[in-house]
Amino acid sequence: MLKLDSISLVQFKNYAQASFTFNDRVTGIAGKNGVGKTNLLDAIYYCCFTKSYFARSDGQNVLRGTGGFRIEAHFTLSGEPFKVVCILRETGKKEFLLNDEPYEKFAHHIGKLPCVIIAPDDTQLITDGSEERRRFLDALLSQLDAVYLQHLIDYNRVLQQRNGFLKSLAEKRGPDTSLLEVYDEQLARYGSYVYEKRKHFLREFIPLVQKFYRQIAGVDEQLDIVYESQLLQYNFPDLFFRFREKDLFLQRTNGGIHKDDLDIQLQQQSFKGIASQGQRKSLLFALKLAEFEALKSAKGFAPLLLLDDVFEKLDEERMHNLLSQVCVENEGQLFITDTHEERIRRHFGQLIGTYQVICL
Template identity: 40%
Template structure:
């Protein structure tokens, strides 16, 4: 499934813009702040029902306006998919597929698989456990409906538990029966999340180890490990044991929302012992492993988006990445760059077909198609 066209209305710095894309490579060039990344964020919205770079939908509405609308026409060569995401300030976000309103945004997730690699991923993935959990979530929800439903239910119940604990910490009396009821409801989705994360880290690690060896020249031994409190104790016992601390702190201190995916290099934590070059190779291999896993589970090639990869990756790693895509026939690729000539020149030298878009102040100023005979 590839994106044929994109129409943006009052989205970020785009007032009204329609863009046609190439089914293979698309390079989006322009100075910083012109709107390159916003195009990728719009594509992510169409795939996942939410933004990748923006936490709240209201921040995606163009300044002084009240709503945004994103429309994408996708095709697999035979069938067409018309996806629309709409949001109005103070209202509810809506997602339509071929004119049919989705009752839940989650009903659409996984229909258009995607992988995105942004400069901030390098820092976030090595530094914060939340970013690593989000990475696992983003991977799993695209092909596992049971996991998607479990994470939705668990997060909803976790919010209720934390809200109740916070109220009680301010001096109200506790209703232990209510907490026990919450625990019973949380236990099943908690176990599902744990088992599926454990399995996907195992599967990712196999792909990741091989990819990292190729990228780095087989110099280091790198491993992904899953860490969870559920390895030693059932969630019902975890919440029982942590009750005193939870009541005092006013939040839930145990459960799969505390899980982590450990990034190891030569038996040591990556963030403490990895060089900048090693860290970049590590995260690149991790993203490519995510792509490979989605490609296998979905039996189709995900859309891959590379945001300003030259900002964090050196020429050697970028060339490796582009050579890999050229030789292995990836799906549709989107690359943003501040240099107008750099990526198109590399792609043309490798005889790859595609399209270049020049972005300036929220509008497409120029379009250039490059082909080879």
């Protein structure tokens, strides 16, 4: 089992200095809005992913008026202790250490301490554009496969270079496009692995999502999820050939894995077009629980599960179905925040024997 035993924060978000010890498998974090419940979950997420779930830059996580932060966490995995330290210096330099050994590449840490988080704004995964769904899929597969993560990093690097080159061509007369062929070859090399991994993984992942959706929603609605990729119809050389003129005109790359998406339908209609708020929440939790199950199956132990403010988002029946799944059937460590301590205790008291509540 993976367990977070303790965490200490210095100058992280609203915490000047604080330490927390976690004694039970299930921990509730209660307090009014603005006291730091979500920030504590984000600090745990930092230790697993080397970055914030909520902020794009590390500097946004520094306590106002200070110059850096420090997070130290102690984990146990199958009886073996792990010490994780993340430091953001006043210079803006970030350091990440495992058992006091610094990482040369932060990407090497991804997947060692798997984690799944569910937060209020995650409904963007369903309602927003394809980028959100790719980000979700990439975060999951990166925890499962270090080669996938490296190929994705390399693909995005070359994609940025290719787009920059396309912009530079617009300023030249009679441009030489031979360098595009070099970029095309590199994109095909890195992108092919990512595409094949996504396609293979989703064959088993999609039925998991459908199963959890039925359990949480409590009804047997027809939910269809289809992987959409240009590569299902064309190979990379054909894609680049078909989009060459459009790429030159728009000065960006229009064909590749960065256009992939998941088409989600309910009763054979666009899900985000007809789904109620409750149905959207049910699908969000189904996606996240399927992520949890996929990580658990691949790793041989359950990832950490972080639930932020979920009580406000579901009706009583859906909430009970969700908590039954994550508290009773889940063997991993769970952290859940809420503004009402008594609500945490009422739900936990109905489902499990022992739990811990931290009041902020």
